[in-house]
Amino acid sequence: MTGQLKELIRKEMLIVLRDRQTIMLLFLMPVALIFFLSLAMEGVWTDKLTGRKIQLVVKNESASFKAKLLEQKIKADPAIQALDRPDQDNDLILADGKTQLVVTIPEGFETGNHPVELYFEPAIDAGYKIAARSLITSLAVEVVMDIDNLEAVMQALIVEKTKPNRELPTPLQQTVPAYAIFAMFFISIPLSIGFLKEKNDGTLQRLFTYPVSTHLITLGKIIPYYIINILQFILMLLVGVFIMQHFISHAFYLGEHPWQMIPVTLAVAAATTGFGVMIAAVGRTQEQASTLAAVSAVLMAVFGGIMVPHAVLPAVLKKAAVISPMYWAHQAYLDIFLRAAPFSGVAPKLIVLTIFAVICFYIAGRRVKWI
Amino acid sequence: MNALDISAVTYSYGNKAANALNNFSMSVAPGSMHALVGPNGAGKSTLMRVITGQFRSYAGRVTIYGRTMPDRDTLLSIGYAPQPISVYTGLTAMENLLFFGAMAGMPKTRAASRAQEVLEQTGLADHARQLVSTYSGGMQRRLNLAVALLHSPLLLLLDEPTVGIDPQSRYHIYETLTALNAAGMTVLLSTHIMEEAQRLCRAVTLADKGTVIYDGPMSEIDNLERFFLEKTGRGLRDD
Structure with missing residues (x-):
């Protein structure tokens, strides 16, 4: 058998x-x-797991110290990859697909009356858009409110406990x-x-x-x-x-x-x-x-x-x-x-x-x- | 004691009104070569499957060398070559034979030596290691017969063993069957080919619509084909 x-x-x-x-x-x-x-x-x-760097173009129209500081912080942030600004209109830059975001620091930014302008490519992924807005907001708050490292301050208020990749x-x-x-x-x-x-x-x-x-x-x-x-x-x-x-x-x-x-x-x-x-x-x-x-x-x-x-x-x-x-x-x-x-x-x-x-x-x- | 006795066997496929076999009786003497002849729908293949234990829910009695079927051990007395070429085309001839040898409970060494013998008997020894899918129809048909012979059965049941093959293969099969019968093997040969039946067999059972319409010696029949048409009619049997 x-x-x-x-x-x-x-x-x-x-x-x-x-x-x-x-x-x-x-x-x-x-x-x-x-x-x-x-x-x-x-x-x-x-994108989802390691956080692809946010590619953007910075246009600084102000010569003030705070505007320059914000520009520096944006360009130095590890989550951001700042690209050279082409000599083009914002719409054309986005239309050419060179970047999905143009950040403009307007003249008078330091006075608090002229907000930082974010030009998003309309078809941008919603999660990417939120992440970029959140990051630029944090950096702008640091500059305007003279906080050296907002993330360090926030760690006292919010602690992430999620295990990675679960x-x-x-x-x-x-x-x-x-x-x-x-x-x-x-x-x-x-x-x-x-x-x-x-x-x-x-x-x-x-x-x-x-x-x-x-x-x-x-x-x-x-x-x-x-x-x-x-x-x-x-x-x-x-x-x-x-x-x-x-x-x-x-x-x-x-x-x-x-x-x-x-x-x-x-x-x-x-x-x-x-x-x-x-x-x-x-x-x-x-x-x-x-x-x-x-x-x-x-x-x-x-x-x-x-x-x-x-x-x-x-x-x-x-x-x-x-x-x-x-x-x-x-x-x-x-x-x-x-x-x-x-x-x-x-x-x-x-x-x-x-x-x-x-x-x-x-x-x-x-x-x-x-x- | 007969090699095969079939007594009043009735068998019906569940989905059909008429019986495939109806009170069917016949006997095969030991050492004889017996023809089973009938038109399409006569019940020849059904009878083969009843004898070999594939169909078990039948009325009546089947005995092989005195032992009532279905019986596991008695199955080894039978060598069966079904009408479809029932060998594995994805295996070689030798692998097929060793596989069926194992199914017959043969020890490996015995199966191997018998495989070589039957391959020589059927003219396939030179192609033993070839995949069966590369064989011609005639070679596959001969392997179908070789498998039936492997375990040295006492009773050989052949269902249309020469259908669809070339004259050379058919001649080879006739020669093999004649030699086996001369050596004492009992053969029941189901066939459509009247000349084949009349030339090889000493007795014949003629069946039509599941019943026996003639059972006797071949010597009493002058021309089997004419006799067959007289008994079964000349109308077409397409159903």
């Missing part, structure tokens, strides 16, 4: 791993997605688990196609003419794909940790409890294999099964915070995300990589994934027609 199971697993693994399309779908596609989308997201993340993952923290999960759910395509192909060409029926139990044949179908799922995650992790660091500024951080990846990956692989078995059982043709699998996986990814980080989804989609098993899988990994959650924090997500797997296997068991 063990020998038969071993051969069933070996046969399935050989067939799957020899198929170039399957290799591309299960291994190359997620690696490519991780590579390109991490790079694409890096620019956005740089809500928004870095590009790699987002993409590595996200596209590993995405690809793991795509296992349903080769699994269902393989099952239906065996039904159509009679090899499955032929197996039943040997003294092999249905349970063994079932295990012989499930175990190989479960193993492949785990291999997929390991490969994505290796790409994230060892390869992507050469292409991206934020290295992949595994968190404080990386061992938790083991139970999480086992639970995710159970959910993805269960989903694949269910698709194989309900699909009537190979075309129907592959379409159903692909469409379901993409929809689960859209809702589950795979395509766009859950943290930045609108409120309605954030609530809808709970219907996607990919959401629970991704959040479980983010608990490890991002939030340093204890196992008790990860466990509820594992329970949801396990329930999803059990439901899928149950439906498959009820619907499957071996012959």
Whole structure:
């Protein structure tokens, strides 16, 4: 019996791993997605996480001491990158895209009657606009009220306690688990196609003419794909940790409890294999099964915070995300990589994934027609 | 004791009103080569699947060398080559044979030596390490037969073993079957090809619409095709 199971697993693994399309779908596609989308997201993340420098042009129309001091403070601020002012009208400077902000210190600024003027490019990001206004306001207050360092004064009033990067993952923290999960759910395509192909060409029926139990044949179908799922995650992790660091500024951080990846990956692989078995059982043709699998996986990814980080989804989609098993899988990994959650924090997500797997296997068991 | 006894077997596919097999009875003597002939819808493939234990919810009785089916151990007395070429095209011929050998519970070394023998028997020894997806139709059909022979069954069930292949492969299969039968293997051959059945088999069962309409020695039939048309009619059977 063990020998038969071993051969069933070996046969399935050989067939799957020899198929170039399957290799591309299960291994190359997620690696490519991780590579390109991490790079694409890096620019956005740089803004959000490290605070890209505010690029602006300063136009000082006053020769007063305070105006010069404000100009100096603006240009010296570490959050600001002051650009040389082109010999152009403000509107033209903004229209040319050289900067998104022109700061004009008018004549008579020191009297308090002529405020500093901020010319924003109309399509500027709202968060960037608020940050720039807040910074220029602080510097103007320092100059006008003769405060040397307003931020030091404010630290007595406001203390920031937020732990860094606990809500928004870095590009790699987002993409590595996200596209590993995405690809793991795509296992349903080769699994269902393989099952239906065996039904159509009679090899499955032929197996039943040997003294092999249905349970063994079932295990012989499930175990190989479960193993492949785990291999997929390991490969994505290796790409994230060892390869992507050469292409991206934020290295992949595994968190404080990386061992938790083991139970999480086992639970995710159970959910993805269960989903694949269910698709194989309900699909009537190979075309129907592959379409159903692909469409379901993409929809689960859209809702589950795979395509766009859950943290930045609108409120309605954030609530809808709970219907996607990919959401629970991704959040479980983010608990490890991002939030340093204890196992008790990860466990509820594992329970949801396990329930999803059990439901899928149950439906498959009820619907499957071996012959 | 007959190699195969089928007694009053009735089987119905759940979604169809008529029975696929209706009170079907026939016997195959040990050491014989027996033809099972009938038009489309006669129930030949259904009968094969009943004998091999794929369909179990039937009425009646099937015995193989005196043992009532379905029975796990008795399955090993049967070698079955289904009508569709039921081998894994993503594996080599040798890998297919070793896999099915394991399914038959054969030790690895025994399966390997038998695999070599059946590959030689079916003219595939030179292509043993080639992926089956690169095989021609005739080669795949011969591998389909090789798999059925691997575990040295007493009773060989062949469902249209020569359909869709070139004359050379067909001739090779005929030669192989004749040699196996001469060596004592019992063969039940389901076929559409009358000339094939008449040339190879000593007994014939003619079936139509799930029932037996003739069961007897081939020697009593002068021209099987004419006999077949007389018994089953000349109307088309497209359903």
